[in-house]
Amino acid sequence: MQPVTLREITRETVRRIMGLGVKPEQEDNVTSNAVSIAEAYFEPGAWFRAIYAGDEPVGFIMLFDPTLPGATAGSVAMDEVGLWRFMVDGRYQSHGYGRQALDLVCGRLRSRGDVARLCSSYVPGPHGSEAFYLGYGFRKTGQMTHDGTETEILLRLHQED
DSSP states (O other): OOOEEEEOOOTTTHHHHHTOOOOGGGGGGSOOHHHHHHHHTTOTTEEEEEEEETTEEEEEEEEEOTTSTTOOOOSSOTTEEEEEEEEEOGGGTTSSHHHHHHHHHHHHHHHHSOOOEEEEEEOOSTTSSHHHHHHHTOEEEEEEEEOSSOEEEEEEEETTO
């Protein structure tokens, strides 16, 4: 397995990252990378990277960090960071790249010392990411969010776990 790195998205790489996509049956569960990148440029609390396996882009990850200068009031507490967007291209799923990417993010957050929890959510259904998140160690909070079109289940990963 190729080692995973998180890299800034540049003018030279943005089209390749926008071209990544999940499996067709998962498309209703994940916002496109193009929309996510556009949203990130208008939210100072966004931290986003491309996920690479070796030299091949395989996914995208975006956090909401309320401690970043100018971050808008979000739904996370000041001692937690939100896993806002996370996807691994359908061709590269089940290779361990998503887990490695989360390991890198969690290591980065632990090293800061001011983050107690990583929060996320998923769209329930047969092609959702529930098993991945629960297998990684996230726990359901018992809460849901509704954005008008879909319901998402909220999760938390405590950094000391």
